[in-house]
Amino acid sequence: MKVTEINGWQSVKAEVMRRIVERIWLPGDLVPNEVDLAEEFGVARATVNRAMRDLADAGLLERRRKAGTRVALNPTRKATLEIPITRLEVEQRGAIWRHAILEREETVAPVVVASRLGLPVDTPMLHVRSLHYANSHPFLYEDRWVNISAVKGICDVSFQSIDANEWLVQNATFTRGDISFSAANTTAQEAELLEASVGAAIFVIDRTTWNGDIPVTVVRLAYAPGYRMHTDL
Amino acid sequence: MKVTEINGWQSVKAEVMRRIVERIWLPGDLVPNEVDLAEEFGVARATVNRAMRDLADAGLLERRRKAGTRVALNPTRKATLEIPITRLEVEQRGAIWRHAILEREETVAPVVVASRLGLPVDTPMLHVRSLHYANSHPFLYEDRWVNISAVKGICDVSFQSIDANEWLVQNATFTRGDISFSAANTTAQEAELLEASVGAAIFVIDRTTWNGDIPVTVVRLAYAPGYRMHTDL
DNA sequence: TATTGTATTATGTCTGCACATAATATTTTG
């Protein structure tokens, strides 16, 4: 008696997941090969493959050619988190988004920024510091450096009505980037801007992007105290 | 003259990415349908579909039946990050991992934990507090509550030689969970445990897991100051 | 024995075709 009928790849995935969750297949175990599973489930191998690939992407299975497929020893390792545009994030909380430019300066890259991007120290860059508000409460302090030569037309944008990130996202695509999350104590300046007490713990995102080998931006996002980034597993 | 020959789905993906990055297709634009692209690239529709689905998963494209496929307005929104087992994370940094149990108690769920998990306050639970070291420096303070009835055999495990997370991951699979990242100031107790100054900003992960509808664990991971979580985009 | 070559095997991917499904566009109907 079959509890669940198996037709599509999603049901194959569900059945395989069930066997993992119910410990019929233990972590580290080799699971039957695709041909056998296809026969057992009465579907084509391509269908099994689709399901297994999906589970491997999710981190539940580990697959290697010839070696076969085995249940991952550590099924918890991948979390996909969405990095929203600040305006949308604020609005999604039912608050009004507002944005203020604190500074906008065309200058050359300071050493820290230049070395981070692998650029000479005299590279002309645009430095933009701004504050995002949610219902007139400070929400995010953004400190951004943009490689002017990598982003055509950026000098003509005032960023008064649109946020730099949003403009860049739509006008300066990048091929690769890295992002890191950390915690920091607010400096006196940050505390004042974010209306927090000095030393309060804040969540910080540092992001750097490149277009091919050309550095585009480096930005530090300092969120007001209490910010949480959340995702489902 | 074609610069790159198109054979597999990866090259289709690369070519589509190129068109997005080089702004041949602008954010919001509708792109040609699969049949047309398949003909243009000289591959089967399934191959185009594979490539497009992959790009949609990555957040670069948005697809809807009948409506077609368009370039995402916000190509930056998904970052996949790996949540490693602490032991491996420490060892990967070339340090020696060590682990000490601070407390191990079978008791009933306190209100905060019970409500978070949706359990009655008198549910029997296992409370484990422990410290992870990297080269004898405190690395992570772990405060964990486990629903005893959801994890068979947990009462017999001492966790002296294996970390609770690692044991659970291999012995108590879960079907869903959620995870959140935030920053916090150390309490006096945490500061002492982590050998940090009181109030230092620390990176905190809160994770809750369920097996179907049954809550399994809730855990708070407090990393020593300076911890960064990093990923590529 | 150590190394190199060869067969085997499981996954990776492609093709061509078919039908399913969801969302939009169009026509019919009250």
Place this chain on the structure above:
DNA sequence: CAAAATATTATGTGCAGACATAATACAATA
């Protein structure tokens, strides 16, 4: 004219069969 029925269209998914590729096992060779 508005609401309901129907057609159209692009993506979603299925199948069977084929060949490609990587990793392993095993045999042959120096």
